[in-house]
Amino acid sequence: xxxxxxxERELIRRISEILGGVENDDCAVIDAGxxxxxxxxxxxxxxxxxxxxxxxxxxxxxxxxxxxxxxxAMGAEPAGVLIAAGLPPEADLYFIDELFSGFGDCAAYxxxxxxxxxxxxxxxxxxxxxALGFVEKDQVLRRRGARVGDLLCTTGALGxxxxxxxxxxxxxxxxxxxxxxxxxxxxLKEGRALAQSRAVTxxxxxxxxxxxxxxxxxxxxxxxxxxxxxxxPVAEGLVEMVGPEKALExxxxxxxxxxxxxxxxxxxxxxxxxxxxxxxxxxxxxEGIWMERGGERRRVEAKGYEHRIxxxxxxxEETK
Amino acid sequence: xxxxxxxERELIRRISEILGGVENDDCAVIDAGxxxxxxxxxxxxxxxxxxxxxxxxxxxxxxxxxxxxxxxAMGAEPAGVLIAAGLPPEADLYFIDELFSGFGDCAAYxxxxxxxxxxxxxxxxxxxxxALGFVEKDQVLRRRGARVGDLLCTTGALGxxxxxxxxxxxxxxxxxxxxxxxxxxxxLKEGRALAQSRAVTxxxxxxxxxxxxxxxxxxxxxxxxxxxxxxxPVAEGLVEMVGPEKALExxxxxxxxxxxxxxxxxxxxxxxxxxxxxxxxxxxxxEGIWMERGGERRRVEAKGYEHRIxxxxxxxEETK
Numbered sequence: 001x002x003x004x005x006x007x008e009r010e011l012i013r014r015i016s017e018i019l020g021g022v023e024n025d026d027c028a029v030i031d032a033g034x035x036x037x038x039x040x041x042x043x044x045x046x047x048x049x050x051x052x053x054x055x056x057x058x059x060x061x062x063x064x065x066x067x068x069x070x071x072x073a074m075g076a077e078p079a080g081v082l083i084a085a086g087l088p089p090e091a092d093l094y095f096i097d098e099l100f101s102g103f104g105d106c107a108a109y110x111x112x113x114x115x116x117x118x119x120x121x122x123x124x125x126x127x128x129x130x131a132l133g134f135v136e137k138d139q140v141l142r143r144r145g146a147r148v149g150d151l152l153c154t155t156g157a158l159g160x161x162x163x164x165x166x167x168x169x170x171x172x173x174x175x176x177x178x179x180x181x182x183x184x185x186x187x188l189k190e191g192r193a194l195a196q197s198r199a200v201t202x203x204x205x206x207x208x209x210x211x212x213x214x215x216x217x218x219x220x221x222x223x224x225x226x227x228x229x230x231x232x233p234v235a236e237g238l239v240e241m242v243g244p245e246k247a248l249e250x251x252x253x254x255x256x257x258x259x260x261x262x263x264x265x266x267x268x269x270x271x272x273x274x275x276x277x278x279x280x281x282x283x284x285x286x287e288g289i290w291m292e293r294g295g296e297r298r299r300v301e302a303k304g305y306e307h308r309i310x311x312x313x314x315x316x317e318e319t320k
Numbered sequence: 321x322x323x324x325x326x327x328e329r330e331l332i333r334r335i336s337e338i339l340g341g342v343e344n345d346d347c348a349v350i351d352a353g354x355x356x357x358x359x360x361x362x363x364x365x366x367x368x369x370x371x372x373x374x375x376x377x378x379x380x381x382x383x384x385x386x387x388x389x390x391x392x393a394m395g396a397e398p399a400g401v402l403i404a405a406g407l408p409p410e411a412d413l414y415f416i417d418e419l420f421s422g423f424g425d426c427a428a429y430x431x432x433x434x435x436x437x438x439x440x441x442x443x444x445x446x447x448x449x450x451a452l453g454f455v456e457k458d459q460v461l462r463r464r465g466a467r468v469g470d471l472l473c474t475t476g477a478l479g480x481x482x483x484x485x486x487x488x489x490x491x492x493x494x495x496x497x498x499x500x501x502x503x504x505x506x507x508l509k510e511g512r513a514l515a516q517s518r519a520v521t522x523x524x525x526x527x528x529x530x531x532x533x534x535x536x537x538x539x540x541x542x543x544x545x546x547x548x549x550x551x552x553p554v555a556e557g558l559v560e561m562v563g564p565e566k567a568l569e570x571x572x573x574x575x576x577x578x579x580x581x582x583x584x585x586x587x588x589x590x591x592x593x594x595x596x597x598x599x600x601x602x603x604x605x606x607e608g609i610w611m612e613r614g615g616e617r618r619r620v621e622a623k624g625y626e627h628r629i630x631x632x633x634x635x636x637e638e639t640k
Contacts, residue, residue, distance in 0.1 A: 115350060128363060
């Protein structure tokens, strides 16, 4: 990843200037008549995005899952996935069958289909997925929208995929965390239900880790966050495996969890809880990203933020 | 491109089996309420898809143009383009600015916008474009639909991009054909007008050369074609540059023209001519692809067909 001359912020500033205004968001939103169409695209490469223990079925699953997670983050219902695949010369029949089965199985698991694609030859396996979804116009959720006083929430548990990464690096391939890393499960049902609850003000997925999700939400919503350290839903068994300090670092900085991180308007918590299981992990404040423990606050560094060039950007039709 | 174990036909047969039925078509079609949404994705790589004389602005233009050509081939109006770009470490500010300007300028030229995307790092520049469009449900055009007795037509002139390739290989960089190769102009206006004419029964673009377009149309429509050699609209100046034999080979087999190749129902020619400038180049027959000259027919080989793995596939909602 090193060597690129631009950090993320500079890159998105330039792209936005050239393209006439784009934002850091999960999906683009366009008017499709009665509803909004949301659409996202994500490019994955063999060396940088797929752990070497991943089998081809898992690569296929992952390529679809990361895109469906962006659909979930908008509160939308998936309407199809396209796959462009650059297949390496050594890809044999088994590899291709497994890879495409992974695409199809993940789409089917979430009630949608692979509706089209493109294949060609490429030295390093490269897969670009594109996912489409529809959402009612008054229900679409964006990264922008969090307000001071909102509650900060997450679905599921955090750090599981990061625990898998750690276990893999330690050669502990029997760890149950490995599956969390290799076969992520985007939160489509939860995303839809949260959108329908009308209690949520902003949402995104936690695919790059909680700290970067909070940085992104904070930047486009022009707010800050205080996270209650003891409220964090740490993945079961993570502390036992890596110790409490590393567990906290994993929850904050490791990618791959694909939970939904969102803000709930004051008075909306009951409606949000009826929508799905969630944990309140903090609240929205004026500025900064803070971790609080025993009444003491310290600033959270969004590690890697400036060097990340893996960004998603989107134009959004004016809503609400 | 060599080394892959599968040819196109075998690959699409496997993909179709795994994904539950896909076809060789330009765009997937999904129901968006009042209209159909059409969507296509296309992956391009620095080494295999961009001639080395191409500047970064032209790479950006090309990545958008190839996708918009698929929208044109469905008779649809473009509704946005997404770009996933794997940027090589050596990409500097100038390169990135020019590349993204190329994306934006091509989209704007055709009345649409870059609505979102994803960037990351990749050894070899790789760009996956995704284009969206809308089309009235009773106007969508597909590769399937040509019937025996229909007229075979094309927009524009053929062989211009192939002439550019030849000129480039000969070091004749001042040739006007070079621009045809490096800055293709998809036929969006013509595609829309042809769809609205209701005279067209099947359509695709000629991006892989006329012979492969005819092979693809023939296969999914279960028909054949007879092409009148002397009717072919050879790009002006091509015969003078490469000679008559090479000119014909270029028209049939060279890619990059991005014209629309389509079939017109008997009695529909006048309506099609009102829609756009076109040339009748032959007719639809029961089987085979034939070239006719002076009353004599010979079979046309679709060169490279079996070794091509650069295929597009799509699911299409039942129409009409």
